[in-house]
Amino acid sequence: MFPRPFKSLPILLLACSFLPSSWSSAGAAEHGGLLLKGTPRETSWLVLESGKPGPVVLIVGGMHGNEPAGSRAAGQIMHWPIKRGKLVVLPRANATGLDAGIRYVPNSPGELRDLNRNFPKTGEKNEARGDLAREIWTLAKRFEPDWVLDLHEGSDFHQINRKSVGSSIIPTKGEGMDEAVADALRAVNRTIEDPRKKLVRLRYPVNGSLARAAHERLGAVSMILETTVKDQPLSLRIRQHRLMVHAILGRLGMSGKDVPPLAPYKADGSGPLRIAIYDAGGTGRTSARSLEVALAPMGKTLVRRIGPPEIRAGQLSRFDLVVFPGGSGSRQAAALEKTGREKVRRFVEEGGGYLGVCAGSYLAARNYDWSLKIVDGRTVDTRNGHWRRGRGTVKMELTEKGRLILGDYPEQVDVRYANGPIFAPAQDDAIEDFQALAHFRTELAENGARVGAMIDTPAILSGNLGKGRVLCISPHPESTKALHGMVRRAALWLGKGN
């Protein structure tokens, strides 16, 4: 079913020291290299060898820097176990664009700025244009892939807005293509309830795209996979790419029955600190991202976005801690559903860490029907809209224990506050009492909130539940660069368990 015999591979060794080998299948080997090494646009590629004959599949993510889901999915897929053939993965094609969050390659002349228009065009010279496309094209020619999967995102759902290619698969032609597209559509569409948001098959990739050039010049069966950015959390879009790629690799006999988990299994406590950041229903638009930014300089961490389906499926067991960001605690609880909430609670009881920020702290509280009840704290002065005490800068002061865990901030510090919970002891005998790590020293009291209710209450608190640790932050240290160290220290402490 493949257009050409499989190619042998030049041996080039670069061990992936970051991830435990238990993640990849036995006998598999990883190696890779860098494109545009030593330049600002430097980006890494990786080859996963099964050691068994089979198709060569090139997977590319992040060609457009404002389409992060494909890049993140590719970064996970490159560590999947494969049963035969090899995967060549370039997860961050336009690395500087991804870092800047823009579609184009930064500092490129206008006619070269769209990376996915710079590959050899139909009927023109067999040459890619611009340094980055040239190196990607050289990589493609070197491995002569049988299949090319280029992971993108559109701005809107194609079925709702025909001007956008969002939520579609755009294939070329070739043996096995129809079946592969059908499998991918089936796998992803059964997870989508709204019929207008289901993915559809579209016609032929645009001129100058890698997918089209790889088909026309290298004989590859290739396609562009598109999710939709609009109103959909990153975790969902990454999941859709994972589902589609898994289905296609399954059709090629390369993947197992189940989609591989979000993070590696860690039996012995070694390896990176694995952090799951919830970003789905009830999460503020930029909340998950700003926590990611605060956690980024930690090194030796593996950060994954997570949503209710993964949590309900038990995937938290693959992580050391979960982070619930700002937004709406009750809406986060509703999105998790009862099963998801029970999974979070059990995760903590069994030794996982829980970091709640603002809404995530409401979610952890003892006193709502919908809350997780993983900390012995209840929220006060929330009725009649009093929870809307305001947004602005307040002062908080760390306690002695707070300074031990979160870092030595001896003075009162300014921190952004946005309607976070005001905590008091809930006095539930079944849960250990919480300890205050910081107190508010000034307050906001808008919309009828009780004056004086906030001052000297815990701004940050910690507690134990079973073998796990909980840390609730009412304000937003992730919004202030000078306080990012506090967030990182919290994550490290939570990762240790009791």
Ligand SMILES: [Zn+2]
């Ligand atoms: Zn794109």
